[in-house]
Amino acid sequence: xxxxxxxxWNSLPIILExxxxxxxxxxxxxxxxxxxxxxxxxxxxxxxxxxRLLATCYIDFLRGTPLLVQIFMVYFGLPQLLGSxxxxxxxxxxxxxxxxxxxxxPFVAAIISTSLNSGAYIAEIFRAGVQSIERGQMExxxxxxxxxxxxxxxxxxxxxxxxIIPPLGNEFIAMLKDTSLLSVIGFEEMARKGQLIIAQTxxxxxxxxxxxxxxxxxxxxxxxxxxxxxxxxxxxxxxR
Amino acid sequence: xxxxxxxxxxxxxxxxxxxxxxxxxxxxxVVVIGPSGSGxxxxxxxxxxxxxxxxxxxxxxxxxxxxxxxxxxxxxxxMGMVFQRFNLFPHKTALENITLAPVQVKRLSxxxxxxxxxxxxxxxxxxxxxxxxxxQLSGGQLQRVAIARALAMKPKxxxxxxxxxxxxxxxxxxxxxVMKNLAREGMTMVVVTHEMGFARExxxxxxxxxxGKIVExxxxxxxxxxxxxxxxxxxxxxxx
Numbered sequence: 469x470x471x472x473x474x475x476x477w478n479s480l481p482i483i484l485e486x487x488x489x490x491x492x493x494x495x496x497x498x499x500x501x502x503x504x505x506x507x508x509x510x511x512x513x514x515x516x517x518x519x520r521l522l523a524t525c526y527i528d529f530l531r532g533t534p535l536l537v538q539i540f541m542v543y544f545g546l547p548q549l550l551g552s553x554x555x556x557x558x559x560x561x562x563x564x565x566x567x568x569x570x571x572x573x574p575f576v577a578a579i580i581s582t583s584l585n586s587g588a589y590i591a592e593i594f595r596a597g598v599q600s601i602e603r604g605q606m607e608x609x610x611x612x613x614x615x616x617x618x619x620x621x622x623x624x625x626x627x628x629x630x631x632i633i634p635p636l637g638n639e640f641i642a643m644l645k646d647t648s649l650l651s652v653i654g655f656e657e658m659a660r661k662g663q664l665i666i667a668q669t670x671x672x673x674x675x676x677x678x679x680x681x682x683x684x685x686x687x688x689x690x691x692x693x694x695x696x697x698x699x700x701x702x703x704x705x706x707x708r
Numbered sequence: 709x710x711x712x713x714x715x716x717x718x719x720x721x722x723x724x725x726x727x728x729x730x731x732x733x734x735x736x737x738v739v740v741i742g743p744s745g746s747g748x749x750x751x752x753x754x755x756x757x758x759x760x761x762x763x764x765x766x767x768x769x770x771x772x773x774x775x776x777x778x779x780x781x782x783x784x785x786x787m788g789m790v791f792q793r794f795n796l797f798p799h800k801t802a803l804e805n806i807t808l809a810p811v812q813v814k815r816l817s818x819x820x821x822x823x824x825x826x827x828x829x830x831x832x833x834x835x836x837x838x839x840x841x842x843x844q845l846s847g848g849q850l851q852r853v854a855i856a857r858a859l860a861m862k863p864k865x866x867x868x869x870x871x872x873x874x875x876x877x878x879x880x881x882x883x884x885x886v887m888k889n890l891a892r893e894g895m896t897m898v899v900v901t902h903e904m905g906f907a908r909e910x911x912x913x914x915x916x917x918x919x920g921k922i923v924e925x926x927x928x929x930x931x932x933x934x935x936x937x938x939x940x941x942x943x944x945x946x947x948x
Contacts, residue, residue, distance in 0.1 A: 607758050608795035612809035613785035626799050
């Protein structure tokens with residue numbers, strides 16, 4: 469079989485446009501997930517049982533259900549919920565319409581679902597990172613009169629950050645691939661762009677191969693970057 | 709300065725401290741000796757609430773430290789602690805280890821804190837190690853930085869938890885020398901140690917603990933020269 473290079477070449481701008489969106493949504497998901505994960509991870513280690521329980525529920529629910537289902541729940545489920553809420557409010561309190569439309573655009577749904585999902589995974593990464601720091605570090609900080617929050621901020625977390633870079637890198641790569649699921653709600657990331665091109669060209673093998681190859685380039689580049697950062701931080705550790 | 713009344717501590721069902729009563733006067737050096745598992749370290753760690761007493765009372769300068777209205781973070785600033793495993797912050801230089809708490813807790817300016825830091829480093833004989841990270845220091849040097857770190861908060865009492873037990877024999881002397889100096893300057897000290905030479909030379913009073921109780925206490929001359937209790941005698945005969 470001959471590779472229709474011209475077809476691939478012509479599709480490339482559209483696929484790369486999708487690749488940029490893939491990268492964009494992954495960056496957003498990991499960034500928001502990082503913040504969510506930091507708080508959820510620390511909440512998991514809280515002394516208060518209620519806080520711990522809430523964090524555990526969030527983490528277990530999002531890690532224990534498929535991202536695809538979560539995407540559906542946000543994109544299709546949330547508008548229905550908002551609609552029912554609106555009807556309820558209008559009937560009960562006789563107030564005017566709250567929302568023009570409860571439809572959520574795919575980009576917003578994509579941000580919500582992927583951020584919540586990666587937040588749960590990153591929470592576990594943070595928890596493990598914090599727990600890996602020797603207990604004596606917290607004790608030394610507290611013995612100097614630091615509050616728990618100060619000890620976390622100045623002593624524990626800076627050390628934990630270094631250790632969680634490799635698992636964070638893995639999470640980034642996993643999320644980058646998983647964003648292809650967003651194609652089902654019409655969010656035009658790379659996989660969706662591939663589908664659209666195939667619908668016009670009827671060349672699924674060549675297009676999917678191209679798409680796969682670009683995913684590979686992206687994940688490979690990221691894993692190299694993570695390796696590099698890890699090495700640099702290591703070098704910082706045993707500088708002499 | 710420190711008064712302990714009927715202190716009990718359980719770890720789950722295991723009773724580690726079975727009613728400790730003692731007092732430490734200002735400028736006094738109290739050395740706690742005893743076999744491992746006798747509760748010496750737990751006793752010391754109760755004094756700054758790194759372990760929470762199960763029952764009993766501890767007063768520091770008349771303030772009950774277990775009372776709910778006592779701010780333990782303020783109290784801990786008055787009590788420096790030195791650990792067996794040093795517990796220096798590995799991501800901070802020697803100087804930063806010393807200045808972190810003065811800057812964050814006491815809100816000293818960076819330059820004030822640095823001044824204190826440099827003078828303390830000089831005091832423990834490490835003037836030229838200010839910008840060195842812990843992984844480039846020997847055990848004895850680490851412990852001396854740790855002592856300087858505790859002193860930076862200008863504590864009224866220093867607690868030492870087996871400060872030389874993790875050191876190579878040739879480094880024990882340099883740490884003990886720093887401690888002797890402190891004692892000579894009039895620092896109130898509670899020292900858990902196996903260094904009987906230190907206890908004899910520097911201690912004003914020696915407490916012998918066994919099975920969670922203070923079995924015998926007295927001056928070093930009396931404890932080492934003429935121990936009254938059978939268990940003290942057998943312990944000393946094994947280690948001297």
